Amino acid sequence: MPLPDYRGNALAVDWAEELAARIADALGEYPLCPDWWPQEEAPRIPGNQAARMSERRRDLLAALSEPGNGFKVVAYALTTVNHVPTNTLGRVRAYAAHKGWRVHSESLWDGCGMTHPLERTEWQRAERLVAGGFVHGILTLDQSAVSSDNGEYEEVLNRLESRPAFIAHVPPEWRPSVSPTLHSLEDRDV
Template identity: 35%
Template sequence: MNTPSLAAQITAFLDGIPSLHWPATPDSHLNDSLWDFTEQLRIPANRQARLSQLCRSTLDTAIALPATPYKVLLYANTMAGEPSRALAAAETYAQDRGWHVVGRFVDVTPDTQPWERTEWPKILRRLRGGFAQGVVTADRSAVSPADEPYEQTLRWLSDHFSFIAHATASPRTSAVAR
């Protein structure tokens, strides 16, 4: 009887696991990411808990070995009005952690796609260029209130060893799917 080798058994097992894909537009600024997903998750998950965990992991990965104060960019997105409160909350959060603020960016738009805004792509270029390690916002909605663009952004940040931190945590929901 021919028993497959351990390597063949592992390969067969791994080939049986469905790969995850995420739809990305070809002109998005996130297309240099390693996460080129085109298929939806097959197992339902509590999306908010998963996104919170992904956000936290980008922060943990990016700041695992502190050598000098981290350079961060402050970002606010308002639909109208003055962004000073959001920037002040983000700056206080950064200063409380000993991070050095090296830039402030503000978009005034209701657009939920961050890469289609004016200032957000500038932030991504600075992160990719190594001029800063992370972004601090007042809350998650500054990036996007929609889950898919937010997750795409988190994955881009993770791929580029960058992080995002929110001064105000979003409300936590139960990790148990109902």
């Protein structure tokens, strides 16, 4: 259905001009940016949260002085099935070796899927190792091993920052210099 053409309708033109005049008068009473409007603060538009989280992780690591024998980390993995994630933990441990970091003798993992980190038994153990000073940080395959919820992940970063400690993830493009040992089908991650 075509829109009506009011250009020839004097009544509509008069009404539009009167409305425009009223709006101009009303705006004249109020500045375009009133004093109460925070002009110096830009509106908060969510930026690239992944980049922001990555920067926070780098800042946590940079704030620590690496000991002469390297940082000590605990390897952690999260799965959706209650099966030891051998390949994932192997990759995490290989990355730690590549970085020159020492790995805690016991790797930790939870098989409960995406629950809040503090509801996971082994994640709690990882944070206790950090809090107790037994390790400098937690190393996982990626952020999803901690939480896919940015709010929960930021809570973890805040807790680690208060200790001080760090969290790191294996970069997706990283490849070990030596091929990892292949495991039987029973040992493969699901």
